[in-house]
Amino acid sequence: MTPAPSASVATPRIAIVGSGFSGIGMAIRLQQMGITSFTIYEAASGIGGTWRDNAYPGAACDIPSHLYSFSFEANPSWSRAFSAQAEILDYLQHCARKYDVERYVRCNTKVSAARFDETRQLWLVDIDTNGARETIEADVLIAANGLLSRPALPRIDGIDRFEGKLFHSARWDHAYPLDGKRVAVIGTGASAIQFVPCIQPRVAHLDLFQRTAPWVMPKPDKPVGPRAHWLFRTLPFTQRVVRSALYWQHESRALAFVVNPKLMNAAMKFGRSYLERRVKDPVLRAKLTPNYRIGCKRVLLSSEYYPAVCQPNVDVVTSGIREIVADGIVTEDGVHHHADAIICGTGFQVNDVRAPFEVTGLDGTDLSTLWLRDGPQAYLGVSIANFPNFFMLAGPNTALGHNSMIYMIESQLQYIVDCLRVLRRRNARTMTLRADVQRDFNARLQKDMRHSVWATGCQSWYQTKSGKVTALWPGFTFSFRKLTRRVRPRDYRFAP
Incomplete structure (x- = not known):
């Protein structure tokens, strides 16, 4: 379905790009707010994001199953300590069915470009559905493409x-x-x-x-037996205890990644x-x-x-x-x-690349031009100066080397729904991040990065060619959650 033809501050028309963990999680949170005026645009024929695309033999997660899932939707039936691709995809499809997300998804529909109409204060989004092109309007645009969505072929002669x-x-x-x-x-x-x-x-x-x-370490993978399944189904709190223990076990590793x-x-x-x-x-x-x-x-x-x-x-x-x-x-x-x-097996386009689709903000500001010049950059991986009502999930500097990315995504979901609440409370049409807020945030972030293990001399997809680390969060995940729990209205400019 497409967004409703009219909208108010209370019922904004929202376009979500991508239907992986981020897009599905965003849809669930919007419905919890009472907002149903949204559409998820998915370029592929089905939902699932990276867990739909990466179906190679042996594909599996390197974060434990109980931790690599939504906190509000535990799965007591994981078959292994570390889930395989098919089981994670099944889990995402289950979430989409249970929380009635499927009816908001428009598959085989690729978003090619989005530009902000300053006169009408809304986004014009170009989409292509099986060759049929159209432009839809959205009050809010949310990019949920994810970091690992564009495969990178090697640049080799011949x-x-x-x-x-x-x-x-x-x-x-x-x-x-x-x-x-x-x-x-x-x-x-x-x-x-x-x-x-x-x-x-x-x-x-x-x-x-x-x-x-x-560096290759042994994977402590093993089957999860029927007794554990029974325990998690009968006493759900036991699975929450396991999840919490796994979280703190992994979070302690940040001491070596980002502190010393x-x-x-x-x-x-x-x-x-x-x-x-x-x-x-x-x-x-x-x-x-x-x-x-x-x-x-x-x-x-x-x-x-x-x-x-x-x-x-x-x-x-x-x-x-x-x-x-x-x-x-x-x-x-x-x-x-x-x-x-x-x-x-050459990974994905993450740094020194254009935005996932063409995005044009205020005064003709082109996001790809900014990213190619300065490397991917945002505020809390969510908001970008000069791009009103444009939010990202799993954006720049939010990936992790030590813990579950789902934790970071849920933190950003909370931040975005709070942005929408602030818009509603202020009866504002748009909110635009202040450039100085983004600049100061990223200056502090890069200063913290100098103490991390990612600044010890290697070159990886975490960095731009200049060596600037733009993929990872240089801190504890609970610190990120604290920063994203509430929006600071003074960080934004609001248009009535």
């Missing part, structure tokens, strides 16, 4: 000349048979360490192209010991040994990755890639690596 099968892990081609094939995998990040152990037994040979060795990176020394010692136990070949072990402080890049969890790369049909290639040719990959040392298929 990538278009490859005559075999090439795809990104987030666009896995399940119809293509890997069995008996020579497969090249580019990248050794969070996705690759999950799907490599799954495809290794099937392929004839696997060349794994590694630019930087990641030297506390990572013990984790590094354990990580090296784990590598030595699982990889006996000294040459291969040297290739797999990280050369940076743990936590500076994403810490990966897998108990299957090291055993998989030790198999005789796997080669870990550390020489840089020179080019992709019709039948494989040529590395800088001149070696030709034949491949029937190339799988890119």
